Amino acid sequence: MSQSPPETGASSPRLSLWNLASGFLIIGLMGFGGIAQSAQYVMVEQRKWLSAKDFVELFGVCAVLPGGNILNASVMLGDRNHGPLGSLVCLASLLLAPLGLLLVIALVYDRYAYLPDVQAAITGGGSVAAGLIFGTAARLAKGVNPTIASALAGVATFVLVGVLRAPIWAVIVTIAPLSVLWAIYGGRRA
Secondary structure: OOOOOOOOOOOOOOOOHHHHHHHHHHHHHHOOOOHHHHHHHHHHHHOOOOOHHHHHHHHHHHHHOOOOHHHHHHHHHHHHHHHHHHHHHHHHHHHHHHHHHHHHHHHHHHHHOOOHHHHHHHHHHHHHHHHHHHHHHHHHHOOOOOOHHHHHHHHHHHHHHHHOOOOHHHHHHHHHHHHHHHHHHHHHHO
16 A cells, blocks of 8 residues: 655656555544644554655645645645645545544544543643643654754744743744745855
């Protein structure tokens, strides 16, 4: 089921609709609550649709677009391979399993939310989510060659959003253009 990653250019091989649909269905199932790491595993390691560098670049573009990062990636990869139909298939495949699980969990939670063990499980879930975020960030960091400028941009973003609670839109409008300028300037110097 694994195909080589698409090449750039007019003659690039396309991934089949079935390959994309089954891949995003797996991402949706594996990534309930922590989808970026699951997406990286399926897209880069298991299916080899993208290189680690290409995944980080795609993830970076998707991070500044409105909506969920992997939702945006599913639309972009679907469109890249099969146009609007591919986007629709990838997005539907990604959302199908989590939506079903969410409905079941919501029904169970509605019935048992008053129990102390259920409340403790919800509290523990927050710690798991934080760990998934840090683990995903560490894994994504392996796919890039950080520069001093990119490290400064990452630290500045963390401080502004995580510590000072600045609005995300303001941080994106400020840090993203500076990061692009640093990348262009650094690329010219190299």
